Amino acid sequence: MTESFTSLPDPAVVEEDGYLTLVELSRASRAPEAQIHVWVVEGVLAPLGRQPDEWRFVGTSLRRARLAWRLTQDLEVNAPGVALALDLLDEIATLRAGLRRGGGA
Numbered sequence: 001m002t003e004s005f006t007s008l009p010d011p012a013v014v015e016e017d018g019y020l021t022l023v024e025l026s027r028a029s030r031a032p033e034a035q036i037h038v039w040v041v042e043g044v045l046a047p048l049g050r051q052p053d054e055w056r057f058v059g060t061s062l063r064r065a066r067l068a069w070r071l072t073q074d075l076e077v078n079a080p081g082v083a084l085a086l087d088l089l090d091e092i093a094t095l096r097a098g099l100r101r102g103g104g105a
Contacts, residue, residue, distance in 0.1 A: 019056035029065035036065065042083040044068050
């Protein structure tokens, strides 16, 4: 049976319009909830709320969770490695943005 992609949130809409619960982020990123818990502990994702049932993830968390899941599945990177890789990718994006603005490094 094929999965309907219409049930998955559009990342652009999520980024603009609201938050995702743990369950919604899990479904949209295809990452198990247990894996998302690990990523929160490792600092890959930073939800609002104290307990998992209170967690709310901003829209950019969906892109980050999808990338984290791809690193985990495709490259077999462990959670600390995913955290490091995503931090480095964020730093590269920041440096590139600075170069585009003419600010240098």
